Amino acid sequence: xxxxxxxxxxxxxxxxxxxxxxxxxxxxxxxxxxxxxxxxxxxxxxxxxxxxxxxxxxxxxxxxxxxxxxxxxxxxxxxxxxxxxxxxxxxxxxxxxxxxxxxxxxxxxxxxxxxxxxxxxxxxxxxxxxxxxxxxxxxxxxxxxxxxxxxxxxxxxxxxxxxxxxxxxxxxxxxxxxxxxxxxxxxxxxxxxxxxxxxxxxxxxx
Numbered sequence: 001x002x003x004x005x006x007x008x009x010x011x012x013x014x015x016x017x018x019x020x021x022x023x024x025x026x027x028x029x030x031x032x033x034x035x036x037x038x039x040x041x042x043x044x045x046x047x048x049x050x051x052x053x054x055x056x057x058x059x060x061x062x063x064x065x066x067x068x069x070x071x072x073x074x075x076x077x078x079x080x081x082x083x084x085x086x087x088x089x090x091x092x093x094x095x096x097x098x099x100x101x102x103x104x105x106x107x108x109x110x111x112x113x114x115x116x117x118x119x120x121x122x123x124x125x126x127x128x129x130x131x132x133x134x135x136x137x138x139x140x141x142x143x144x145x146x147x148x149x150x151x152x153x154x155x156x157x158x159x160x161x162x163x164x165x166x167x168x169x170x171x172x173x174x175x176x177x178x179x180x181x182x183x184x185x186x187x188x189x190x191x192x193x194x195x196x197x198x199x200x201x202x203x204x205x206x
Contacts, residue, residue, distance in 0.1 A: 005035055009042040017053050018060035021152070025064025025124050032061070033120065036152050040159025050160050057152040058145065065117075065127045065144050072131025080132050105133040110143045117147025 008016040017039045024030045036057055043050045105112060109130060116126030130140050 005030070006038050006042070009035075009039050010046055013042075013046070013048050014052050014056040017056040018063075021057045021060035022064040025061060026067060032057075032123070032151065032155065036155030037159030040156035040161075041163035043156070044160050044163045050156060054149070054153045054156050057156065058148050061148045061152065062141065062144050065124070065148070066141075068124060068127035069131040069137075069140055072128045073134055075132065077132050077134065105129050105135065109133065109135045110139050113140060113143030114147040117144060118151055123151070 005020060008020060010016075012019070017035070020030060020035045020039075021032060024032045024035055036054075039053045039057055040050060042048060043053045113126055113130055113135075117123050127140075127144070130143075
């Protein structure tokens with residue numbers, strides 16, 4: 001896949017960066033940790049502007065995030081709360097958790113989106129709670145644009161300045177991404193087990 005990404009960027013330039021980053025948000029096997037360093041390297045090798053590569057990657061990523069936000073907003077908190085009430089025990093959550101998360105997102109949503117866009121494994125998913133909590137489109141776009149610009153600029157800059165050692169860069173970034181995802185999975189399992197035990201205690205007390 002790496003060679004396909006590199007060929008696409010070298011052939012399509014800025015449009016390739018935008019399309020790949022859009023797809024990265026809806027098709028996780030295309031990781032930004034590979035796309036944007038490759039975009040930076042393509043800018044250095046092919047005479048493209050690094051700044052415009054960053055802009056193109058950011059625009060594509062924001063458009064991909066809008067798709068997730070739109071779907072989640074259409075579902076809405078009330079429908080999601082009803083679903084959690086029926087099936088949430090399988091995920092270790094409850095309607096009360098949804099209400100708390102909704103209130104928290106109302107208060108810190110802009111920062112949550114901005115920072116979430118910098119965390120591998122969370123970057124795409126952060127748009128879902130933003131949509132469910134009906135976060136304003138303007139605030140969502142601001143937070144997404146800021147976080148995404150920082151992320152794409154960092155990765156593209158690394159790829160541009162260290163193009164000759166890009167394989168080492170990608171390997172390091174992949175390890176970081178896998179570590180974050182593993183930590184999130186462990187946190188989810190802990191939460192699910194704790195919630196299951198809590199439900200059993202509540203049932204025993206009745």
